[in-house]
Amino acid sequence: MAIRGAAVVDWTGRFEQLAAHEATLAGDELDELGQAAWFVGRDDVSQRAWERAHLRFLDDGDLASAVRCVFWLGFTLSEHGDGVRAGAWMARLMELCARPAATPATESVRALCTAVAASGRGEAAASVPLYRDAIERADAAHDADTATLATMGLGRALLADGRIAEAFATFDGVMLRIADGRVSDRAAGPAYCAVIASLLSRGDVERARVWTRELGDWCDAQRGLEPFRGECTLHRASVMQLGGEWSAAAAAAAQVCATEERTETLANAWYRVADLHRVAGRPGACRDALRRAAALGREVQPGLALLHRDTADLAGAWAGLATARATAVDPATRSEVLAAAVWIALERGHVDEARDAAAELAACAAAFDTVYLRALSSRADGEVAVASGRPLEALPLLRTAWAAWRRLDAPYDAALTRVSIGAAVRALGDGEGADLEFDAARGVLEGLGAIPDLARLERTATAPAASGGADPGLSRREREVLALVSRGWSNRRIAEHLFLSERTVARHVGSILAKLGVPSRSAATAYAFEHGLAATG
Known part of the structure; x- marks a missing residue:
């Protein structure tokens, strides 16, 4: 489904045109300058323009437009981590909304800010009805931007409250709101990125792939765009890596590393670069990229543990996962940590530890119920069953996982699963069937250039048989x-x-x-x- 058919917007050209006449601009032109400056990465100009615009609107008696400018001032400052000034402007917004001249549009903005404040205090359940109130008010006022941002916030609150199915359905609603063409670019950008980040963090790869494609199309239609370019590119890199497009993913992640200024996005980009180096068998480059990610505050597990495994340091690999298992709360990250724990425990010959990690992974998959998490869990359960001497029990689990990876167009994970299927088939005495599975996996892994996994495959395929x-x-x-x-x-x-x-x-x-x-x-x-x-x- 194509989300937006809007014409290409040249934000750089518009910014230069408006900035040249900043001193004489009217309120609506100052507002537009603020938006154009924000899109091209000139935060100093955008803040100054919106400050002046809100005063100009107040002089003209246009309270709703003044509130809109103040909202975006607070929103952008908050996005950049300037909580003190963001709080000051949000206080100003609440004061403006309390004035006698308040309109339905200003009431919807105030309702949204009230919900956001509750979420910020960690009151997820309490914020849900507040977000719903904001949505109703915004829809009644025909304020598509506020309704969209409130719907985005509602989805996040539902996730935080453990209402997973409702949250995913709400995120679909965000995208459908953008699809109708009434949401402005300034609201569409944050909504896209926030929804995709939430989906990826919860392991909903199917939805994330669709919306990442739409975000990329949206970014491509915004010339000069800066705030979402790095985030968009990194989302693309994650999806491309899953889909086996490793060279393209590496180039995209490297581009973010070279151009991104926001710390969190830059740290995530270095971690993505590290993982791509690791699977390609470049341990030195992987270790350097992990070091950069860690210096920026990024948790580097399970990547570091898997690097230790690839370099035959199983003790170091297992030690690194202990803390990560205890602290990881992001469902996607936690599931990947647990999947790595299963692999490493099995390579260490500790089947009971692998079984415990697989049980935790199964609980995570059951809680969030996405194809990606179910595939990870089924594969882990199957690999534990093979190691426990129950190959007949393992096969349906592994074949279910393989089918899920195929559904997700994830050739690397599908190939790894076929290696495990081959091990199970061979344990049942079908050497020819096992060779077919190993050959199929080998072809995919060779095509990807997955050197460490090819070495593990050969050890499995050539293990002495009776x-x-x-x-x-x-x-x-x-x-x-x-x-x-x-x-x-x-x-x-x-x-x-x-x-x-x-x-x-x-x-x-x-x-x-x-x-x-x-x-x-x-x-x-x-x-x-x-x-x-x-x-x-």
């Missing part, structure tokens, strides 16, 4: 490759024949030589003929 006779644990695929090696075929020809990459074939050949304990392809060929493993016909 076998006797002359075949020392060769998998079905390795026997196929050995048979073709015995014909004198090159890796390229074998790859074309088996529909594999040359890199995969080379890895199989290396594994075959290691398992047979021979130094060369010719020695492997001799072994194959000696033990009846060579190609015939």
